Amino acid sequence: MKVVVNQGNCIGCGACESICPDVFQINDEGLSSVIGKEEDFTNHEEEIRDAVDSCPTGAITEEAETPEVKEEE
Numbered sequence: 001m002k003v004v005v006n007q008g009n010c011i012g013c014g015a016c017e018s019i020c021p022d023v024f025q026i027n028d029e030g031l032s033s034v035i036g037k038e039e040d041f042t043n044h045e046e047e048i049r050d051a052v053d054s055c056p057t058g059a060i061t062e063e064a065e066t067p068e069v070k071e072e073e
């Protein structure tokens with residue numbers, strides 16, 4: 001599992017950080033960053049789901065284990 005925060009949608013409310021500070025942290029710009037590593041995602045799956053559900057702007061997404069290959073334009 002992989003977790004991504006779309007900072008363009010983040011309003012810095014801090015909900016994700018308070019639910020799972022091992023994975024989410026509000027950065028110097030006041031936006032959420034993913035600080036967790038793969039093992040943290042596995043250990044905190046439930047909290048991550050809570051954070052996804054609690055994010056008021058839907059900025060957090062979980063991605064499947066196999067990363068999608070994105071071509072740069």
Ligand code: SF4
Nearest residue numbers: 010011013014016055
């Ligand atoms: S819960 Fe959503 S809007 Fe709030 S800080 Fe986290 S990512 Fe940003």
